[in-house]
Amino acid sequence: MPFPNVRLASRPLHFIYLCDCSGSMQAEGKIQALNQAIRQSLPGMVAVARENPEARVLVRAVRFADRAAWHIATPTPVEQLQWVDLQAAGVTAMGEALELVAAELRSPPMEARALPPVLVLISDGQPTDDFELGLAALMAQAWARRAVRLAIAMGDDADAEVLQRFIGSEPGRELPAPAAAEAEVPGASGELPRQRRGRSARRPLQASNATTLARYIQWASTAVVGAASSSSSRLISERGAANGADSGADSWAGSWAGGVPLPDLPPTELDPFEDFDPLLEGDSVDHSGSINNLGPLKW
Amino acid sequence: MSWLLPSNSSHHFLGLDQPVRIVQGLGSGSQGQVFKVQVGGESLALKWYWPSCLGRDPGLAERLQESIRRGSPNADFLWPLALVRPKAAQRAALGPAGRGFGYLMALRPASYRGAVEHAAGRLTISLQNVLKAAFGLATAFHALHSRGFCYKDVSLGNVFLDAEAGRILIGDNDNVEVSGRGGGAVIGTWGFMAPEVALGLSRPDGGSDLFSLAVLLFYMLTRHDPFKGALERAMPCLDLAARRRLYAEDPVFVFDRRDGRNRPDPIEHAAALLTWPIYPRELQQLFEQTFGAGLRDPGRRSLTGQWRQVLSASLDQRRLCGACGQENFAEPQAASLCWACAAPLPPPARLLGAAGVVSVAAGNEVHAHHFDPLAPEDLAQPLAQVVAHPQRPQLLGLRNLSCHPWTLHLAGGEAITVAPGETGSLAAALQISSPEGQLRVLA
Ligand SMILES: Nc1ncnc2c1ncn2[C@@H]1O[C@H](COP(=O)(O)OP(=O)(O)O)[C@@H](O)[C@H]1O
Numbered sequence: 081m082p083f084p085n086v087r088l089a090s091r092p093l094h095f096i097y098l099c100d101c102s103g104s105m106q107a108e109g110k111i112q113a114l115n116q117a118i119r120q121s122l123p124g125m126v127a128v129a130r131e132n133p134e135a136r137v138l139v140r141a142v143r144f145a146d147r148a149a150w151h152i153a154t155p156t157p158v159e160q161l162q163w164v165d166l167q168a169a170g171v172t173a174m175g176e177a178l179e180l181v182a183a184e185l186r187s188p189p190m191e192a193r194a195l196p197p198v199l200v201l202i203s204d205g206q207p208t209d210d211f212e213l214g215l216a217a218l219m220a221q222a223w224a225r226r227a228v229r230l231a232i233a234m235g236d237d238a239d240a241e242v243l244q245r246f247i248g249s250e251p252g253r254e255l256p257a258p259a260a261a262e263a264e265v266p267g268a269s270g271e272l273p274r275q276r277r278g279r280s281a282r283r284p285l286q287a288s289n290a291t292t293l294a295r296y297i298q299w300a301s302t303a304v305v306g307a308a309s310s311s312s313s314r315l316i317s318e319r320g321a322a323n324g325a326d327s328g329a330d331s332w333a334g335s336w337a338g339g340v341p342l343p344d345l346p347p348t349e350l351d352p353f354e355d356f357d358p359l360l361e362g363d364s365v366d367h368s369g370s371i372n373n374l375g376p377l378k379w
Numbered sequence: 380m381s382w383l384l385p386s387n388s389s390h391h392f393l394g395l396d397q398p399v400r401i402v403q404g405l406g407s408g409s410q411g412q413v414f415k416v417q418v419g420g421e422s423l424a425l426k427w428y429w430p431s432c433l434g435r436d437p438g439l440a441e442r443l444q445e446s447i448r449r450g451s452p453n454a455d456f457l458w459p460l461a462l463v464r465p466k467a468a469q470r471a472a473l474g475p476a477g478r479g480f481g482y483l484m485a486l487r488p489a490s491y492r493g494a495v496e497h498a499a500g501r502l503t504i505s506l507q508n509v510l511k512a513a514f515g516l517a518t519a520f521h522a523l524h525s526r527g528f529c530y531k532d533v534s535l536g537n538v539f540l541d542a543e544a545g546r547i548l549i550g551d552n553d554n555v556e557v558s559g560r561g562g563g564a565v566i567g568t569w570g571f572m573a574p575e576v577a578l579g580l581s582r583p584d585g586g587s588d589l590f591s592l593a594v595l596l597f598y599m600l601t602r603h604d605p606f607k608g609a610l611e612r613a614m615p616c617l618d619l620a621a622r623r624r625l626y627a628e629d630p631v632f633v634f635d636r637r638d639g640r641n642r643p644d645p646i647e648h649a650a651a652l653l654t655w656p657i658y659p660r661e662l663q664q665l666f667e668q669t670f671g672a673g674l675r676d677p678g679r680r681s682l683t684g685q686w687r688q689v690l691s692a693s694l695d696q697r698r699l700c701g702a703c704g705q706e707n708f709a710e711p712q713a714a715s716l717c718w719a720c721a722a723p724l725p726p727p728a729r730l731l732g733a734a735g736v737v738s739v740a741a742g743n744e745v746h747a748h749h750f751d752p753l754a755p756e757d758l759a760q761p762l763a764q765v766v767a768h769p770q771r772p773q774l775l776g777l778r779n780l781s782c783h784p785w786t787l788h789l790a791g792g793e794a795i796t797v798a799p800g801e802t803g804s805l806a807a808a809l810q811i812s813s814p815e816g817q818l819r820v821l822a
């Protein structure tokens with residue numbers, strides 16, 4: 081007789097893309113690159129969802145140009161998701177996009193219990209509407225403050241400051257001074273000095289070409305989803321952050337990516353070695369002797 | 380997916396005479412990627428680390444070397460077989476991967492699927508095989524700990540299950556370390572980490588493994604998290620701060636006998652409420668012990684030997700409900716009802732060996748440890764199995780799985796010989812004599 085027909089309890093994990101579809105996204109094939117990156121990332125996202133039965137991964141997307149609108153309005157189980165191409169034309173109603181998401185993160189319609197949502201904002205320019213109003217509406221929602229908020233800047237014209245405001249900085253450290261931004265997410269980079277000159281997911285991720293964009297989208301839809309459902313192995317370097325995460329009443333909200341330790345960023349085309357170069361040299365010096373000294377094989 | 384090592388490329392690694400040909404990528408994880416490879420005509424798995432991961436864990440190569448030198452604790456580990464590192468001349472051609480290294484291990488057979496599939500209710504498995512798999516896990520950790528190692532990163536994601544055979548495999552053995560050394564970068568997975576590790580009071584070791592093993596066994600047996608009850612339902616957002624409270628600062632076992640604050644919710648946590656009563660009291664007590672006194676005191680956690688003993692005794696008690704056919708594990712002495720349909724369970728016939736009692740139910744097995752009080756519980760080599768007559772399912776017999784003939788003593792005084800592979804009816808049997816010992820049949 082089979083094991084009873086029961087399964088692990090689960091919570092929803094809302095994953096929302098906010099996609100810039102302004103006219104400038106037509107240049108240099110940016111909108112095509114974005115459509116391609118999201119579509120290609122879906123099988124990996126399905127695999128991560130299967131590995132995490134305690135999370136029900138539900139995907140939505142907002143597009144914004146002259147106006148903001150839901151591109152995928154229904155929270156869709158990732159295995160059922162079919163990506164319909166975004167089209168680019170118009171200006172950049174980013175503020176309105178934030179308001180749309182804010183309305184959905186209110187409880188209800190948000191469930192009473194969920195995993196930290198993941199919001200991924202992708203833009204190549206400056207908002208043309210009232211960004212501040214939209215951001216204020218978003219951050220008024222507890223679920224938005226608890227969300228992992230990531231931003232991807234496409235090309236060099238994206239408004240880094242606006243994207244940084246979306247990501248937020250640790251309460252009490254209003255300005256995203258580089259040092260402060262790094263101190264926030266030890267889990268994203270380890271406690272090691274290698275990140276000093278490198279990237280951090282607590283700052284906008286710079287995607288200068290289609291390959292880098294695809295890597296960041298894949299990273300957000302797999303590694304970050306895994307971290308938000310908390311299935312991934314914890315590292316010793318995260319412990320300090322974990323302790324700090326609840327040291328103050330509200331200090332975890334809006335900081336430290338919503339109380340989720342961010343996984344390592346993927347290497348990029350531009351500088352694939354930036355994250356690990358110096359340390360690996362150290363490693364090979366320390367241990368090459370023992371590594372070279374291989375015993376006989378077993379078979 | 381982009382792979383660190385391209386398919387069909389061949390590599391000459393330091394210390395290996397044979398080239399390693401990459402057949403295909405199998406999967407990608409937080410520490411690296413795993414490839415199917417061909418080495419000297421043999422199919423193996425190769426794990427190759429993300430360069431970023433190596434920087435964080437400088438002791439990794441040495442740890443793997445030690446595991447390789449000392450060998451696998453038992454056959455249920457996908458243990459590292461050899462460390463491989465590209466020859467200097469090849470490094471540049473490998474790009475970023477050339478700065479790293481990897482290790483070879485056995486390939487996981489296709490019949491093994493992630494234990495996650497079981498927990499998610501996506502595979503069919505009998506209760507008997509779930510208990511056998513749990514026994515396999517306890518036995519594997521027993522062997523690992525007996526060698527002085529600890530595993531550290533217990534989670535459903537690192538365990539694989541053959542549902543048809545009730546067997547397990549343990550993967551991801553690269554965090555394994557001599558217990559107490561406290562090296563390595565990985566400290567565990569939320570929900571499985573012992574409270575003292577999650578709180579940062581100590582590094583994972585054999586004692587914290589015992590906690591994590593109990594969590595894993597609870598997941599296997601109930602498809603539920605031992606700490607998700609009313610306290611978890613009261614948390615709107617299950618972020619890191621919430622997990623810290625739930626699993627480390629104020630953990631309360633959902634079935635704690637003294638603290639009822641965290642009882643399962645009848646709807647959301649139905650799996651726990653349905654499955655927990657299936658298991659014998661002795662088995663429940665091992666969980667209560669580990670998740671009660673053992674929460675704060677690693678010295679009071681149930682030991683691998685206790686799990687093995689109680690899990691194998693639970694399997695010995697297995698019987699089938701006459702009304703619905705479901706597997707039951709209640710104590711044979713007590714009057715009891717089927718957990719599934721509430722029909723009364725009559726006391727079963729039993730096989731009494733010098734060191735154990737096995738209920739007579741199709742599928743139950745007799746092992747060497749039922750004859751020899753000094754033999755450790757071991758389910759790998761059954762000596763006999765209870766089987767139903769192919770045409771008359773009510774008629775049960777004992778199949779001789781050993782390599783010696785037995786003598787079956789019947790009520791009328793006759794004796795018949797049951798050769799290896801044959802089945803002797805238990806309907807009229809009083810006693811079975813085998814070179815391993817005697818089995819008395821108690822109707
Ligand atoms: N020996 C093996 N045989 C077949 N597949 C394997 C083997 N070891 C790991 N894998 C697969 O490779 C992927 C990544 O491996 P894993 O060890 O879990 O990575 P990490 O520890 O970095 O998270 C997983 O999908 C896993 O199932």
Ligand SMILES: [Zn+2]
Binds near residue numbers: 702705717718721722
């Ligand atoms: Zn029944």
